[in-house]
Amino acid sequence: MSTSPESSRSGQERWSFSRSHHLKRKRLIEPLFNRNDPTVRSVAAGPIRIIYRLVHDREVAEIATYQLGIAVGRSAGNAVRRNRIKRIIWEAVRLNQQLLKGQALLPGNVFTAMVLFRGNPNELSELSSSLVRCLEIIQRAVNERAQTT
Secondary structure, eight states: OOOOTTGGGTTOOOOOOOGGGBOOOHHHHGGGGOTTOTTOEEEEETTEEEEEEEEETTSOSSOOSEEEEEEEOGGGOSHHHHHHHHHHHHHHHHHTTHHHHTSOOSTTEEEEEEEEEOSOTTOGGGHHHHHHHHHHHHHHHHHHHHHHO
């Protein structure tokens, strides 16, 4: 009798981050950087800035309630350092994805966001806490907006 990896964890939930949650389409990424779009919002904490918006689910090909992308500029260092920063951010997102699952409270909406690293690459220890702070701020703002509509 073989056991699956999920069942061998004594009831723990698997915290995977599937590819359907990665923001990859150019037509969904470009509007996030449009400064004249009133639907785009921005939150910053520490070395992290998140720009986000709610998109109608007809615009997104994948079935997902949220999609997330990460961008680290060249000012953070060489490719090795930038990829390490991205791995740390993806891990923080994976561990705190329950904060993302409640973002698209209105039916038919998909939460799309870009996480931008804009800080000192030597201070990687505060990445996770800054990301969590940003996600909590976004969650409160989206909840308030959903209650008013």
